[in-house]
Amino acid sequence: MKILHVAPSIERAYGGPTQSLAGYISASRSAGADVDVAAPFSSHNEIEALQQAGAGRVETFKGYGSGSSAASPALVKWVRESARMYDAVHVHGLFNFISTFAARAAVAAGSPLIVRPFGTLSRYTFSHRRSGLKRTWFEKLERPNLIRAAAVHFTTVTEREEAEWHGLDLGARAHVVPPPFIPAAEVQSTAPKDRMPTVLFLGRFHPVKNLEMLIEAWSTVSREIPNARLEIAGEGSAAYTEKLKRRAFAAAPHGRVVFPGFLSGVAKASALAAASVLVLPSLHENFGMVVIEAIAAGVPVVVSQHVQLRDFVGANDLGVVASDSADSLGAGIVSALRDSMLQERVRRTGRELVERTYSPIVIGKQLEAMYLSAMQRPNRQ
Numbered sequence: 407m408k409i410l411h412v413a414p415s416i417e418r419a420y421g422g423p424t425q426s427l428a429g430y431i432s433a434s435r436s437a438g439a440d441v442d443v444a445a446p447f448s449s450h451n452e453i454e455a456l457q458q459a460g461a462g463r464v465e466t467f468k469g470y471g472s473g474s475s476a477a478s479p480a481l482v483k484w485v486r487e488s489a490r491m492y493d494a495v496h497v498h499g500l501f502n503f504i505s506t507f508a509a510r511a512a513v514a515a516g517s518p519l520i521v522r523p524f525g526t527l528s529r530y531t532f533s534h535r536r537s538g539l540k541r542t543w544f545e546k547l548e549r550p551n552l553i554r555a556a557a558v559h560f561t562t563v564t565e566r567e568e569a570e571w572h573g574l575d576l577g578a579r580a581h582v583v584p585p586p587f588i589p590a591a592e593v594q595s596t597a598p599k600d601r602m603p604t605v606l607f608l609g610r611f612h613p614v615k616n617l618e619m620l621i622e623a624w625s626t627v628s629r630e631i632p633n634a635r636l637e638i639a640g641e642g643s644a645a646y647t648e649k650l651k652r653r654a655f656a657a658a659p660h661g662r663v664v665f666p667g668f669l670s671g672v673a674k675a676s677a678l679a680a681a682s683v684l685v686l687p688s689l690h691e692n693f694g695m696v697v698i699e700a701i702a703a704g705v706p707v708v709v710s711q712h713v714q715l716r717d718f719v720g721a722n723d724l725g726v727v728a729s730d731s732a733d734s735l736g737a738g739i740v741s742a743l744r745d746s747m748l749q750e751r752v753r754r755t756g757r758e759l760v761e762r763t764y765s766p767i768v769i770g771k772q773l774e775a776m777y778l779s780a781m782q783r784p785n786r787q
Contacts, residue, residue, distance in 0.1 A: 611642025
């Protein structure tokens with residue numbers, strides 16, 4: 407089986423959807439598939455990360471623009487000419503020129519198309535920022551692609567259910583395959599967790615992450631646990647990052663909130679090893695790979711009810727699911743920091759629970775089933 411993954415970006419700084427690509431490659435390889443990748447050109451470090459995960463060829467192309475406005479005519483042309491070399495073409499993302507037109511090219515070439523929407527089919531997506539443009543784009547471009555696709559790849563049952571309001575009649579073409587957990591470098595913290603309780607956020611800086619509410623909630627945490635420290639690690643636009651820093655300084659002028667920047671590799675593993683609790687207060691979170699990474703590192707989590715891993719957290723008693731208020735979020739963080747039984751339970755059982763559910767071997771079997779289904783189900787015309 408030979409699979410082509412098409413991604414609008416392979417920059418891990420863009421967050422979980424991009425970071426999970428390496429995991430899907432590794433899981434595909436565990437199921438015996440040969441995997442190539444087509445994407446806009448990135449740094450050699452990002453390309454090497456995909457090759458280390460098991461990608462055979464990483465074809466990169468000149469791109470123009472950034473974000474949803476990024477385009478790469480050369481990439482789309484290559485997909486149109488090369489798609490028939492593959493048993494299936496797995497396109498990641500919606501609402502960007504690269505993913506949209508690469509999907510159309512795969513259909514035109516007659517290669518089975520799998521589309522992974524990144525959670526963008528939810529009502530939340532269509533009600534925030536440029537909603538009119540999104541609706542027009544969807545009706546003119548994305549709906550035809552999704553109707554013709556041989557399979558649509560969701561990462562959670564909730565994501566699949568959130569897409570039903572579009573009336574796409576996906577039926578057996580809808581598959582739920584979560585991102586696999588790929589162990590990072592093993593790092594032992596040198597900071598005693600009982601001396602300075604540390605709450606960690608890891609992710610991109612974007613309003614959907616609800617960092618404003620996290621900073622507001624920090625006053626509750628500081629009042630109850632004065633020596634607690636909040637690390638907000640990640641990056642975003644310069645203007646938005648500066649806005650968050652000003653808000654954080656106003657809320658905690660004595661340096662209990664710090665911004666260490668974007669962390670990856672050993673630096674990210676070190677931050678998780680030193681953390682007492684990981685927090686993810688998102689307004690909408692299609693999966694939340696960082697939640698899995700934290701639990702595997704033995705760190706309890708505090709998540710909003712909009713993080714779709716909330717059921718995994720709740721069912722296994724791995725942290726706190728907070729409601730939509732700064733008071734609830736702050737109380738959840740305080741509770742997790744003070745709950746020594748929770749800390750010990752996650753430290754002992756977290757890694758095993760994650761590997762049992764999200765290992766590349768487990769996810770590889772699910773990917774294989776999806777690919778075989780797509781290969782037996784030609785694209786609709």
